Amino acid sequence: MPVRAVSRGELAPGILRGGLALVALLTMAAGDASNGRAIIANRQLSACLLCHTGPFPDPHLQGNLAPSLAGAGSRLTEAALRQRLIAPDPDSIMPSYAATAGLHRVGKQWAGKPVLTPQQIDDVVAFLVTLRAP
Amino acid sequence: MKRLLPLLLLCSIAAGPPVDLRSGYDDASAETRAMQDDDGGNPGFLWVREGEAQWSQPAGPLGKSCASCHGDATVSMRGVAARYPLIDKATNRPMTLDRRIGECRTDRQQAEALPPESDAALGLAAYVGLQSRGMPLNVDADNPFVAAGRRLFETRMGQLNLSCAQCHDDRAGMKLAGAVIPQGHPNGYPEYRLEWQAMGSLNRRLRNCMVGVRAEPFPPDSPEMAALALYLAVRAKGLKVETPAVRP
Numbered sequence: 001m002p003v004r005a006v007s008r009g010e011l012a013p014g015i016l017r018g019g020l021a022l023v024a025l026l027t028m029a030a031g032d033a034s035n036g037r038a039i040i041a042n043r044q045l046s047a048c049l050l051c052h053t054g055p056f057p058d059p060h061l062q063g064n065l066a067p068s069l070a071g072a073g074s075r076l077t078e079a080a081l082r083q084r085l086i087a088p089d090p091d092s093i094m095p096s097y098a099a100t101a102g103l104h105r106v107g108k109q110w111a112g113k114p115v116l117t118p119q120q121i122d123d124v125v126a127f128l129v130t131l132r133a134p
Numbered sequence: 135m136k137r138l139l140p141l142l143l144l145c146s147i148a149a150g151p152p153v154d155l156r157s158g159y160d161d162a163s164a165e166t167r168a169m170q171d172d173d174g175g176n177p178g179f180l181w182v183r184e185g186e187a188q189w190s191q192p193a194g195p196l197g198k199s200c201a202s203c204h205g206d207a208t209v210s211m212r213g214v215a216a217r218y219p220l221i222d223k224a225t226n227r228p229m230t231l232d233r234r235i236g237e238c239r240t241d242r243q244q245a246e247a248l249p250p251e252s253d254a255a256l257g258l259a260a261y262v263g264l265q266s267r268g269m270p271l272n273v274d275a276d277n278p279f280v281a282a283g284r285r286l287f288e289t290r291m292g293q294l295n296l297s298c299a300q301c302h303d304d305r306a307g308m309k310l311a312g313a314v315i316p317q318g319h320p321n322g323y324p325e326y327r328l329e330w331q332a333m334g335s336l337n338r339r340l341r342n343c344m345v346g347v348r349a350e351p352f353p354p355d356s357p358e359m360a361a362l363a364l365y366l367a368v369r370a371k372g373l374k375v376e377t378p379a380v381r382p
Contacts, residue, residue, distance in 0.1 A: 043311060047294060049311065050310050050311045051310070060312055061311050061312040062309075062311065062312075063308070063309050063310050063311050064308055064309045065305055065308055065309070065310060093296060093300050093305075095293070095294045095295045095296070096295070099295075103290075103291075103292070103293060103295055104289060104290065104291045104292075104349075105291045105292060105344075105349045105350045106291075106292055106293045106348065106349065106350065107292060107293065107344075107345065107348050107349055107350045107351075108350060110292075110293040110348045113293075115293055115294070
């Protein structure tokens with residue numbers, strides 16, 4: 001799978017603060033939006049809906065710790081959405097979906113692995129951009 | 135404006151341990167509370183009854199029961215659970231009630247250890263805990279382990295990189311998936327959880343929360359677990375013991 005390095009210019013300044021070298025590992029393949037939707041809807045896999053609400057089944061099982069994902073694609077550019085997933089603000093409770101370093105006591109079965117693979121992140125981003133405000 | 139509202143709410147997030155203490159009981163549904171309020175309907179009492187029977191059952195080569203040394207638990211164990219964890223004089227380290235009971239079992243009765251989370255261990259702990267029901271938690275906070283426990287509570291951990299405090303101090307009352315985040319107090323343990331369909335110890339609960347953020351849980355008898363349990367009890371000072379509580 002082709003990988004490319006991300007140039008500094010593509011990312012907002014916050015991303016560099018986290019010291020996340022793995023940011024470089026972004027796939028070039030276009031994301032699969034329908035797979036991205038399935039990843040978000042799968043709370044065991046992505047945990048998104050533990051915190052977020054959004055246009056998904058079972059709204060009573062969605063958290064309210066974070067803004068609704070509805071309309072996210074209208075509020076944020078694709079690059080900003082990607083940055084959210086890879087290097088959220090360090091003060092945010094939202095985890096980095098790409099980080100494998102700078103974490104404490106990661107459980108054995110998750111150690112050294114990011115929450116989502118680069119391809120899965122692409123898929124999620126591809127889906128998020130489709131979430132337009134009505 | 136409507137769009138900004140969630141963000142404004144997030145900005146109003148509190149910092150530091152809760153000032154107005156709310157037991158997990160207060161966040162539970164009316165049915166769950168009713169179950170706890172009725173000793174006949176509270177499934178935790180199945181374990182309490184087992185513990186009560188065990189209290190006067192001899193075990194080990196000395197043929198001693200808990201009652202041989204402690205007599206009537208309703209007298210000798212009254213108020214004990216409200217003072218634990220405490221700093222053990224012999225080791226100068228925090229000692230949980232579960233651990234203390236385990237020590238009496240292995241050292242004083244010289245009987246084989248009761249496996250953690252076994253019905254026997256939970257029953258004894260529940261029976262001892264019940265003798266303090268309604269009394270305010272009042273743990274000695276004058277030791278350095280409290281600050282150590284607080285540090286652990288406030289340290290982000292696991293692949294999801296969350297601290298206990300980010301949920302239980304800062305976001306209590308908000309919803310994580312479908313569950314209301316309680317302030318996270320230890321005043322009901324061991325307790326009956328509907329999710330477990332069983333009684334469980336505080337250790338088990340903390341293990342669940344740590345695995346929930348994909349962290350490696352502290353081992354049950356580790357200094358970290360004891361410090362965390364101590365900090366939780368200090369943080370909940372004044373809340374009444376509810377053992378055996380019922381929670382979702």
